[in-house]
Amino acid sequence: MTDKEEYFRNVMKDTIKNTVQTLLRTREFSKRFLTRDDQKNIDKEIDRISDEIMTRFISKLSERGYLENDKEPSESEFGKLLKSTIDEYFGETSESDSK
Amino acid sequence: MGSRKGPSAHAILGSGKGATRTQTQLQRKLKDASTKAVAEAAFKAVATINPTIEALYLAYKVAKFTYPIVKEGLKEYNNTGDKDKAVDKMKEETVKQIGREIKDAAVDTMVSASVDAVKSAANISTDKAADTFVKTAVSETINGMIK
Numbered sequence: 001m002t003d004k005e006e007y008f009r010n011v012m013k014d015t016i017k018n019t020v021q022t023l024l025r026t027r028e029f030s031k032r033f034l035t036r037d038d039q040k041n042i043d044k045e046i047d048r049i050s051d052e053i054m055t056r057f058i059s060k061l062s063e064r065g066y067l068e069n070d071k072e073p074s075e076s077e078f079g080k081l082l083k084s085t086i087d088e089y090f091g092e093t094s095e096s097d098s099k
Numbered sequence: 100m101g102s103r104k105g106p107s108a109h110a111i112l113g114s115g116k117g118a119t120r121t122q123t124q125l126q127r128k129l130k131d132a133s134t135k136a137v138a139e140a141a142f143k144a145v146a147t148i149n150p151t152i153e154a155l156y157l158a159y160k161v162a163k164f165t166y167p168i169v170k171e172g173l174k175e176y177n178n179t180g181d182k183d184k185a186v187d188k189m190k191e192e193t194v195k196q197i198g199r200e201i202k203d204a205a206v207d208t209m210v211s212a213s214v215d216a217v218k219s220a221a222n223i224s225t226d227k228a229a230d231t232f233v234k235t236a237v238s239e240t241i242n243g244m245i246k
Contacts, residue, residue: 004166010240011162015155015232061159069163078159079152 004067005058016057017050019086024049033090049089057085154229157218161233164217165210168192169241189241210237 023029024046034045058067060081065071073081172189176182186206193209196216214234218225
């Protein structure tokens with residue numbers, strides 16, 4: 001990972017974590033994605049999952065050249081990319097994630 | 100099976116500030132949907148709802164904008180080992196990026212100015228919560244790097 005990617009990761013990690021945390025704090029998602037042992041260490045597990053999603057997301061941004069200065073996704077494209085990354089992790093297909 | 104089928108809209112979405120059509124649809128589903136539908140609705144709402152995406156998008160834009168500033172500061176710090184000089188260098192670079200002088204060299208102030216400049220340049224409007232998220236994340240990153 002380049003310094004630039006590392007920097008992006010650090011800047012964006014709180015907001016990714018916020019999304020994952022919101023999901024995993026709900027009863028249904030914690031049941032589906034956390035084991036009983038994970039439940040005891042939910043903060044650690046939220047960090048681990050957020051980290052994994054962030055890695056995938058950064059990788060997608062990088063593949064599309066969006067970490068370079070002259071290329072920029074729209075907010076909607078950025079949102080779709082993030083949502084598809086989260087969909088892939090949680091195994092859900094979002095109906096509004098159309099191209 | 101007579102008990103509540105899943106978390107409440109409030110539990111999922113917080114205080115309900117900034118209600119959207121997605122939330123309204125979710126609340127409708129919460130009324131009569133099965134557990135699975137509730138979980139899926141919660142997921143979709145959280146994954147699509149503002150300000151999460153909005154805040155993240157702003158963080159992304161600001162990260163791109165502030166990266167050259169941080170890079171210059173780190174270069175200076177690596178060369179001199181002097182935190183004050185590194186902050187001065189970042190201040191210089193911030194002036195270059197934003198195009199106006201920043202009176203206070205404090206990182207928080209620079210970040211705040213950078214975020215505001217990015218918002219203005221990219222024509223992004225955000226609420227206070229999104230701004231706070233992003234400013235805090237960038238400040239912590241910069242402070243962590245020059246420790």
